[in-house]
Amino acid sequence: MILVNGVAAVSVAADDRGLMYGDGLFETVLFIEGRAPLWSRHMARFAAGCARLLLPAPDIDLLAREATHASAGQTRVVVRITLTRGVGPRGYAMADAPQPTRIVAASPAPIVPPDWYHSGVRVRECTLLLSEQPRLAGIKHLNRLEQVLARAEWNDADIAEGILCDAQQRVIGATAANLFAVIGGRLVTPALERCGIAGVARAEVLAHRPDCQVRDLTMTELMQADEVFLSNSVRGILPVAALDDHRWPIGEITRALQAHWRVLGLE
Amino acid sequence: MILVNGVAAVSVAADDRGLMYGDGLFETVLFIEGRAPLWSRHMARFAAGCARLLLPAPDIDLLAREATHASAGQTRVVVRITLTRGVGPRGYAMADAPQPTRIVAASPAPIVPPDWYHSGVRVRECTLLLSEQPRLAGIKHLNRLEQVLARAEWNDADIAEGILCDAQQRVIGATAANLFAVIGGRLVTPALERCGIAGVARAEVLAHRPDCQVRDLTMTELMQADEVFLSNSVRGILPVAALDDHRWPIGEITRALQAHWRVLGLE
Numbered sequence: 001m002i003l004v005n006g007v008a009a010v011s012v013a014a015d016d017r018g019l020m021y022g023d024g025l026f027e028t029v030l031f032i033e034g035r036a037p038l039w040s041r042h043m044a045r046f047a048a049g050c051a052r053l054l055l056p057a058p059d060i061d062l063l064a065r066e067a068t069h070a071s072a073g074q075t076r077v078v079v080r081i082t083l084t085r086g087v088g089p090r091g092y093a094m095a096d097a098p099q100p101t102r103i104v105a106a107s108p109a110p111i112v113p114p115d116w117y118h119s120g121v122r123v124r125e126c127t128l129l130l131s132e133q134p135r136l137a138g139i140k141h142l143n144r145l146e147q148v149l150a151r152a153e154w155n156d157a158d159i160a161e162g163i164l165c166d167a168q169q170r171v172i173g174a175t176a177a178n179l180f181a182v183i184g185g186r187l188v189t190p191a192l193e194r195c196g197i198a199g200v201a202r203a204e205v206l207a208h209r210p211d212c213q214v215r216d217l218t219m220t221e222l223m224q225a226d227e228v229f230l231s232n233s234v235r236g237i238l239p240v241a242a243l244d245d246h247r248w249p250i251g252e253i254t255r256a257l258q259a260h261w262r263v264l265g266l267e
Numbered sequence: 268m269i270l271v272n273g274v275a276a277v278s279v280a281a282d283d284r285g286l287m288y289g290d291g292l293f294e295t296v297l298f299i300e301g302r303a304p305l306w307s308r309h310m311a312r313f314a315a316g317c318a319r320l321l322l323p324a325p326d327i328d329l330l331a332r333e334a335t336h337a338s339a340g341q342t343r344v345v346v347r348i349t350l351t352r353g354v355g356p357r358g359y360a361m362a363d364a365p366q367p368t369r370i371v372a373a374s375p376a377p378i379v380p381p382d383w384y385h386s387g388v389r390v391r392e393c394t395l396l397l398s399e400q401p402r403l404a405g406i407k408h409l410n411r412l413e414q415v416l417a418r419a420e421w422n423d424a425d426i427a428e429g430i431l432c433d434a435q436q437r438v439i440g441a442t443a444a445n446l447f448a449v450i451g452g453r454l455v456t457p458a459l460e461r462c463g464i465a466g467v468a469r470a471e472v473l474a475h476r477p478d479c480q481v482r483d484l485t486m487t488e489l490m491q492a493d494e495v496f497l498s499n500s501v502r503g504i505l506p507v508a509a510l511d512d513h514r515w516p517i518g519e520i521t522r523a524l525q526a527h528w529r530v531l532g533l534e
Contacts, residue, residue, distance in 0.1 A: 002281050011278035012286060014269050014370055019279060019349070021411035022289030053412070054419055080357075082286070085415075090347075090374060092411065092418035092442055103281055107357060131398035131462075132434070135416055143410035144288035144359065145320070148352075149402055151359035152321055167399070175359055195398075 001070045002105040006062075016101050018084025021092065022142035024100075025049040026082040027200075030109060030234045030266065031071040036079075037264045038233050039064070041200035049139035050083070055100060058083055066104040076109035078234055084142070112235050117258065120241025120250050121160035121230070123174065125219070126150040129167045132194040140197050151175045160238065161230060163222075166195055171217045177232040178202035179240075180212070181225035182253050187212040188221075201231035208260055209253075227251035236261045268337045269372040273329075283368050285351025288359065289409035291368075292316040293349040294467075297376060297501045297533065298338040303346075304531045305500050306331070308467035316406035317350070322367060325350055333371040343376035345501055351409070379502050384525065387508025387517050388427035388497070390441065392486070393417040396434045399461040407464050418442045427505065428497060430489075433462055438484045444499040445469035446507075447479070448492035449520050454479040455488075468498035475527050476520075494518035503528045 004012055017023035027042045036042070043060050050057045063081055071077040082103040089095055128150040136143070150162050161174040172190050173179045178199040180189045189206070191214050192198045206212055222228065228240040228248045237258045239250040261267055271279055284290035294309045303309070310327050317324045330348055338344040349370040356362055395417040403410070417429050428441040439457050440446045445466040447456045456473070458481050459465050473479055489495065495507040495515045504525045506517040528534055 004281060010281060012281050014271060014277060014279050014372060016286065017415075019283065019286040019351075019370075020293070020347075020409070021415055022409050023412060023415050026287070053416070078357075080287075084286075090345075091377070092414045094415065094419055103286075105281060110358070128402055131400035131403075133398035133413065135395055136398075136412055141412055142287070142289050143412045145290060145403055145408055145410045146400065147359045148284075148288055148290050148361065149320070152361055 002103065003066050003070055005102050006066060012101060012103065013087045015087050015090070016084055017086060017088070018082065018101060018142055024082060024084030024142045025053065025055070026080055026140055026142060028234060029067060029079045029081065031067070031077045031079055032265060033075055034068065034071070035265060036067070037266050038200045038204060041203045042233070045140060045198065045200055045203070046081070046083070049141060052135070052139050053141065054094065055083065055085060056098065058100070058102060063102070063104070070104050070106040074106065074108065077106050078109050080105045080107070082142070109234060116160060116238055117236070120239035122158055122242045123161045123163055123240055124154055124159050125243060126153050126162040126164050126175070128153065128164070130164050130172050130195040132166060134194055137195050138192045138198040147175045163243065165219060169219055171219055171222050172196040174230055177230035177235065177238070180205060180229050180231065181217065181222055182227040182251060183221055183225050187253055188217055189214055190217045191215055199231055199233060201233045201236070204264070205231055205257060208257070227254050229254045229257065236266055269370065270333050270337055272369050273333060279368060279370065280354050282354050282357070283351055284353060284355070285349065285368060285409055291349060291351030291409045292320065292322070293347055293407055293409060295501060296334060296346045296348065298334070298341070298344045298346055299532060300342055301335065301338070302532060303334070304533050305467045305471060308470045309500070312407060312465065312467055312470070313348070313350070316408060319402070319406050320408065321361065322350065322352060323365065325367070325369060330369070330371070337371050337373040341373065341375065344373050345376050347372045347374070349409070376501060383427060383505055384503070387506035389425055389509045390428045390430055390507055391421055391426050392510060393420050393429040393431050393442070395420065395431070397431050397439050397462040399433060401461055404462050405459045405465040414442045430510065432486060436486055438486055438489050439463040441497055444497035444502065444505070447472060447496050447498065448484065448489055449494040449518060450488055450492050454520055455484055456481055457484045458482055466498060466500060468500045468503070471531070472498055472524060475524070494521050496521045496524065503533055
């Protein structure tokens with residue numbers, strides 16, 4: 001089911017700026033039996049994104065009602081909420097009083113192989129290097145061609161994700177997940193001031209583990225880590241078992257965060 | 268008039284990847300009394316963009332028919348041609364056989380104050396710095412949030428454009444135009460291998476003036492230039508008269524290119 005500005009619909013205006021320029025934001029929220037445990041974190045990021053893009057902040061209660069309506073009766077559903085700057089004007093200049101377009105679309109949650117949680121996933125290193133744009137870093141905007149091109153680098157169902165670095169060979173994350181590593185007993189995740197998306201699952205990990213270091217992380221450090229895992233609001237905590245021929249063990253910190261996810265009701 | 272996959276329409280599917288990820292390309296083609304003198308250059312860039320984004324190349328003859336149909340009966344019209352990767356699948360991975368969405372939309376050409384051509388325009392320097400992404404540089408893709416944010420930096424109708432630099436303070440262009448400068452008698456335009464859009468008007472200038480140097484250009488050099496002008500396929504050749512308190516004269520090379528534009532029938 002799709003709601004466009006609150007009305008069941010299948011389409012949006014062909015001159016919506018979301019389509020013309022990628023001028024907007026989105027969130028993909030996992031609902032399990034009508035509950036979305038990470039909802040507040042999604043809405044916090046959404047509001048931060050609106051401020052960054054100079055978009056009027058959406059009515060959070062209205063979004064909650066629409067997301068609940070769209071996902072009703074389904075056990076595991078992903079609700080994608082998209083907010084664009086709406087129709088026109090043509091050209092990059094914004095309207096003085098934009099009328100944003102709100103799209104709330106529910107679809108069945110993807111099925112993740114259970115073995116990925118138990119035995120970990122294989123990843124690869126993407127050749128595409130993320131660009132640095134502090135004005136857009138962290139938020140979940142609609143300009144996602146870098147992720148699309150990075151994800152197109154492989155077509156092997158056994159490889160769950162691709163690791164993305166910037167041009168300085170700093171690890172930033174994966175195409176659709178954030179990355180954590182345990183290095184010398186300390187939990188570390190890349191700083192995302194220059195590029196990358198600050199995931200809501202990452203925010204949950206950081207809140208649960210305030211000792212986690214947020215800093216630059218090199219590929220060399222990553223290869224020497226004791227544990228590596230990915231976080232994603234829909235897929236949860238995925239241990240990383242291998243990158244090409246390199247293997248990491250699945251350690252206690254990863255397992256503890258998977259347990260935390262179960263406590264949250266996100267399994 | 269808007270044609271979506273050849274059929275008159277006002278909307279596109281809400282789960283089109285053009286809207287979900289900015290996963291596509293566009294061209295804005297000026298038609299004057301049914302003629303589009305830069306058509307071949309638009310189609311060359313479009314094809315190059317498709318190759319870069321791994322999109323199936325569109326049928327150029329079909330696009331020409333649809334653009335002609337959409338613009339029929341209007342004297343000066345801008346036809347925006349958008350090509351997206353079409354509907355689904357959800358997630359960044361592409362379908363094995365995508366069914367692209369083709370949107371051909373005609374709207375009246377913008378009215379440019381005649382004085383801008385005669386006396387030149389005022390510009391400003393944007394604080395937003397363009398990010399470097401060689402994989403996306405040059406092509407006219409749908410990820411245009413940098414341009415939207417840069418254009419939002421001013422709201423003064425007397426300022427025609429904003430100059431955009433990269434983080435190394437190299438001049439790249441304007442928010443919706445390419446930039447040329449005459450330095451020591453030589454015509455120069457910024458190299459666009461790292462960022463920026465390689466405009467079709469720029470391509471026409473380069474074809475007409477094969478002596479033009481394509482190279483990195485600093486803001487310091489720009490301020491010392493003898494002439495500066497902007498090129499845009501819809502607006503044509505706009506002399507730049509001033510940036511803040513700095514003024515440039517309008518010189519012979521700029522006037523000669525304006526004359527070339529008239530010869531092409533682009534006035």
